[in-house]
Amino acid sequence: AAGCGEISRPLFSSDTHSSDYPTVEAVRMMGRLLEERSGGRLSIRIYSGGQLGSERDTLELTVFGGLDLNRVNLAPLNAFAPETVILSLPFVFQSEAHMRAALDGAPGQAVLDALEPHGLIGLCFYDSGARSFYNTRRPIRTPGDMRGLKIRVQNSDLYVSMVEALGANATPMDLSEVYQGLMQGVIDGAENNWPSYESTRHFETAPFYSLTGHVMAPEVLVMSAHRWRQLSADDRALVQACARESVPFMRQLWDARVAAARERITAAGVEVNAVDDVGAFADLMRPVWERFVRTPAQQRLLDDIRNMAGGADA
Amino acid sequence: MLDRFATITRWLSRLLMFIGATGIAVMTAIIGWQVFGRYVLNASPAWTEQAALVLMVWFVMFGAAAGVHEGFHIRIGAFVEALPVRIRTVCRAFALLIIAACGVALAIWGTQLVREVWSHVIPTLGISRGFAYMPLPVSGGLITLFAIERLAELAAGRERGRMEGRV
Amino acid sequence: MELAILLGTLLLLLAIGVPVAFALLGATLVAFLVLDLPAVVAVQRMASGMSVFSLMAIPFFIFAGELMHRAGIAARLVRIAEAAFGRSRGGLGQVDVGASMLFGAVSGSAVASVSALGSTLMPMMKEKGYDTDYAVNVTSTSAVVGLLIPPSHNMIIYAAAAGVGVSVGELFIGGIIPGLLTGALLMFVAWLVAVKRNYPRGEFPGWPAFVAAFAAALPGLMTAVIIVGGILGGFFTATESSSIAVIYTLTVAVLVYRSLSFRAFLEATLAAARTTAMVLFIIGAASAFGWVLAILETPSQLAALILSVTDNPILILLIINLILLLLGTFMDMSPLIVITTPIFLPIAVGLGIDPVHFGVIMMLNLGIGLVTPPVGSVLFVGAAVGGMRMEETVKTIWPFYGALVAALMAITYLPFLTMGLVELMRG
Ligand code: NA
Ligand code: NA
Numbered sequence: 001a002a003g004c005g006e007i008s009r010p011l012f013s014s015d016t017h018s019s020d021y022p023t024v025e026a027v028r029m030m031g032r033l034l035e036e037r038s039g040g041r042l043s044i045r046i047y048s049g050g051q052l053g054s055e056r057d058t059l060e061l062t063v064f065g066g067l068d069l070n071r072v073n074l075a076p077l078n079a080f081a082p083e084t085v086i087l088s089l090p091f092v093f094q095s096e097a098h099m100r101a102a103l104d105g106a107p108g109q110a111v112l113d114a115l116e117p118h119g120l121i122g123l124c125f126y127d128s129g130a131r132s133f134y135n136t137r138r139p140i141r142t143p144g145d146m147r148g149l150k151i152r153v154q155n156s157d158l159y160v161s162m163v164e165a166l167g168a169n170a171t172p173m174d175l176s177e178v179y180q181g182l183m184q185g186v187i188d189g190a191e192n193n194w195p196s197y198e199s200t201r202h203f204e205t206a207p208f209y210s211l212t213g214h215v216m217a218p219e220v221l222v223m224s225a226h227r228w229r230q231l232s233a234d235d236r237a238l239v240q241a242c243a244r245e246s247v248p249f250m251r252q253l254w255d256a257r258v259a260a261a262r263e264r265i266t267a268a269g270v271e272v273n274a275v276d277d278v279g280a281f282a283d284l285m286r287p288v289w290e291r292f293v294r295t296p297a298q299q300r301l302l303d304d305i306r307n308m309a310g311g312a313d314a
Numbered sequence: 315m316l317d318r319f320a321t322i323t324r325w326l327s328r329l330l331m332f333i334g335a336t337g338i339a340v341m342t343a344i345i346g347w348q349v350f351g352r353y354v355l356n357a358s359p360a361w362t363e364q365a366a367l368v369l370m371v372w373f374v375m376f377g378a379a380a381g382v383h384e385g386f387h388i389r390i391g392a393f394v395e396a397l398p399v400r401i402r403t404v405c406r407a408f409a410l411l412i413i414a415a416c417g418v419a420l421a422i423w424g425t426q427l428v429r430e431v432w433s434h435v436i437p438t439l440g441i442s443r444g445f446a447y448m449p450l451p452v453s454g455g456l457i458t459l460f461a462i463e464r465l466a467e468l469a470a471g472r473e474r475g476r477m478e479g480r481v
Numbered sequence: 482m483e484l485a486i487l488l489g490t491l492l493l494l495l496a497i498g499v500p501v502a503f504a505l506l507g508a509t510l511v512a513f514l515v516l517d518l519p520a521v522v523a524v525q526r527m528a529s530g531m532s533v534f535s536l537m538a539i540p541f542f543i544f545a546g547e548l549m550h551r552a553g554i555a556a557r558l559v560r561i562a563e564a565a566f567g568r569s570r571g572g573l574g575q576v577d578v579g580a581s582m583l584f585g586a587v588s589g590s591a592v593a594s595v596s597a598l599g600s601t602l603m604p605m606m607k608e609k610g611y612d613t614d615y616a617v618n619v620t621s622t623s624a625v626v627g628l629l630i631p632p633s634h635n636m637i638i639y640a641a642a643a644g645v646g647v648s649v650g651e652l653f654i655g656g657i658i659p660g661l662l663t664g665a666l667l668m669f670v671a672w673l674v675a676v677k678r679n680y681p682r683g684e685f686p687g688w689p690a691f692v693a694a695f696a697a698a699l700p701g702l703m704t705a706v707i708i709v710g711g712i713l714g715g716f717f718t719a720t721e722s723s724s725i726a727v728i729y730t731l732t733v734a735v736l737v738y739r740s741l742s743f744r745a746f747l748e749a750t751l752a753a754a755r756t757t758a759m760v761l762f763i764i765g766a767a768s769a770f771g772w773v774l775a776i777l778e779t780p781s782q783l784a785a786l787i788l789s790v791t792d793n794p795i796l797i798l799l800i801i802n803l804i805l806l807l808l809g810t811f812m813d814m815s816p817l818i819v820i821t822t823p824i825f826l827p828i829a830v831g832l833g834i835d836p837v838h839f840g841v842i843m844m845l846n847l848g849i850g851l852v853t854p855p856v857g858s859v860l861f862v863g864a865a866v867g868g869m870r871m872e873e874t875v876k877t878i879w880p881f882y883g884a885l886v887a888a889l890m891a892i893t894y895l896p897f898l899t900m901g902l903v904e905l906m907r908g
Contacts, residue, residue, distance in 0.1 A: 053529060155437050169357060172363055331751055349724075373758070388871060
């Protein structure tokens with residue numbers, strides 16, 4: 001049966017990334033599939049580049065039903081869905097394969113399901129690669145090299161604790177001030193994945209990129225429960241299926257994007273280095289886990305992810 | 315009756331401006347502390363940025379409400395002032411009605427906003443996101459109150475000395 | 482249709498004298514009803530439009546300016562500026578433009594510039610017999626120059642919106658000559674208007690008096706040194722510098738000049754709270770309004786329209802400039818950069834225009850929008866600080882618009898102004 005009071009407008013979808021970013025392309029592809037298979041009844045209108053607001057703001061708007069779809073980072077979800085914190089913990093995934101297997105499997109589904117009580121339907125995860133530290137001073141080879149550096153972090157208790165655990169001075173700062181902050185020396189460094197390190201142009205001013213890969217938190221596509229409830233059961237299944245199908249496409253684009261960013265950054269003369277012993281960083285950051293894993297549901301999720309480790313590469 | 319009401323709103327408006335002024339002073343201290351912490355203590359306080367931002371919405375909204383009482387909000391008066399006095403008064407009444415309606419809207423939907431995000435936490439502060447939005451419904455109520463008072467004054471033919479846009 | 486309702490309601494409300502912030506909010510709420518979107522969104526957009534980190538510079542610089550004014554620091558500054566520049570007719574006008582350019586080299590915020598310099602210079606100009614409208618117009622329009630002269634956080638917003646391949650460093654370099662050119666044109670116009678209005682010509686007081694004035698003003702002058710030095714030296718960000726300016730000014734006023742009574746301090750704080758509330762309340766409402774424009778895809782519809790009209794590059798650039806100017810009259814800068822860059826930049830690149838060049842055009846163009854009614858945050862602040870109604874002050878602002886538009890046309894059609902230094906750097 002059709003949902004009651006169905007709205008005819010397209011699904012409004014927000015993304016803070018630019019129009020050619022893999023997540024935006026993936027949602028665009030999802031929209032094409034949706035339109036084809038629903039015979040034009042369902043479609044998606046994408047607002048990219050953050051034109052409708054920051055991730056946290058638009059996430060709230062999605063909960064209220066002002067927006068229908070939203071591609072966001074996990075950080076703004078951490079503020080109300082504790083399960084999402086687990087995927088953002090440092091070194092919780094051992095490899096990209098482990099991360100993808102966990103997200104495609106039961107742990108990923110558990111996190112998506114945990115959003116529903118908060119008015120959001122979790123549709124799928126998109127990759128966001130591994131975050132590493134970059135700075136203006138020196139290559140980071142051991143945790144000792146972090147000591148005393150002023151590292152910009154997002155406005156997130158988790159990131160503050162992580163950077164402090166390594167003995168650096170965690171400096172929360174708005175992204176809009178980071179480029180100048182690096183240039184003028186207000187901060188010494190920050191952390192992000194390859195594509196963002198490139199697109200923010202931070203590599204121009206902070207030319208040491210050290211591959212710690214400390215966080216592999218994915219991004220997530222959510223739908224407003226308001227709009228979801230107005231869809232028929234068939235349409236819900238259709239939306240869900242199209243979102244799922246956009247994931248492999250997104251990963252393909254993502255891998256290409258990372259490769260391209262890496263190539264451009266290396267060509268620009270940035271000094272990229274592997275860290276000597278990732279375990280040393282992981283050990284120092286372990287207390288962060290204890291601080292942020294508080295509920296039994298979180299603990300179960302963490303155990304499930306850890307148990308998948310080893311087998312992931314098979 | 316109207317005089318009594320006017321005395322109350324006058325003091326309320328003054329109180330709001332005073333809170334607003336204190337807000338600016340506190341905000342200065344917060345950001346100053348942020349710089350001090352980073353250089354002198356070598357530990358950046360994590361809470362300063364969010365605290366200053368939340369504070370700013372509070373004092374702006376309080377100030378905006380007081381602005382309805384004092385009549386300092388900017389408006390474009392060129393067209394209205396070209397009109398005959400009678401029509402001008404009607405326009406004034408209508409403008410005050412719009413202000414009151416906006417106040418009601420802020421109060422109603424602002425309350426909904428606060429309730430919907432009450433379970434969300436502001437990172438680095440650890441308090442509910444609701445506190446960041448609470449000034450909107452509060453100020454919405456005050457804006458309505460002040461606009462109604464001015465409408466009553468206008469109806470009594472003594473809304474003098476308060477024209478928007480004079481700063 | 483929805484767009485017509487939105488704009489129609491706004492214009493109607495503005496025309497009958499509803500304050501700008503409430504007109505914006507009212508039109509937005511009507512649009513939400515028509516679009517059948519939850520109105521709670523409008524309230525949230527209003528709040529988040531105000532709580533932007535870089536906007537904090539507004540209350541701080543207004544506060545610092547109020548303190549400088551009430552503690553007599555501004556008076557000392559202007560005395561030395563007068564001694565130095567006052568000999569040309571209407572010299573304070575040129576001092577104002579020059580100070581705005583210097584301020585622009587410290588900050589990227591035109592609003593901060595107009596609030597800091599306005600509250601310092603405007604009272605002095607009035608005292609010397611300059612008309613308020615002149616003071617407001619010079620200070621407001623010259624604040625726009627700070628968007629071109631690096632640093633400029635709007636350029637960073639543009640680089641992010643433009644996507645891969647646009648360097649902030651190159652944008653900064655590209656803005657220097659256009660910024661100097663725009664400043665020079667404004668100085669020229671400020672002089673022309675001053676001559677026409679027969680503003681006073683100061684006299685050089687002689688070196689001893691000059692040195693005395695300089696010494697008296699030195700602690701106040703150090704504010705600029707501390708801001709510039711603090712930012713360049715990496716002690717604090719541009720936004721933080723604004724709060725440091727307050728703390729420093731307060732320190733100088735209380736400990737050095739001993740010229741600030743508690744009552745004056747209280748008055749300064751109240752005045753700052755009032756101006757800030759007025760300006761940020763409008764910015765919040767404009768943000769909710771802009772959200773509706775974005776949802777209606779207004780900018781991309783405009784782009785489709787342009788390309789259906791002509792394929793002549795000179796005309797297309799002119800049309801893009803006109804559309805941006807038009808949008809700029811209603812909307813604020815940073816949301817416009819974010820919304821229009823992905824639409825217009827590909828068109829411009831298709832015409833062979835360098836993204837750095839286009840970015841600089843965009844900065845000046847949208848900067849002009851900041852000093853045009855009905856929505857122009859810089860003009861709001863300028864008029865507010867000068868204690869004059871916006872519609873009064875724009876009556877005589879036309880020569881200054883002329884200078885800005887002339888600069889815009891030169892920068893648009895003479896690419897080497899922007900790209901000369903950039904290409905030198907590219908090697
Ligand atoms: Na600047
Ligand atoms: Na404007």
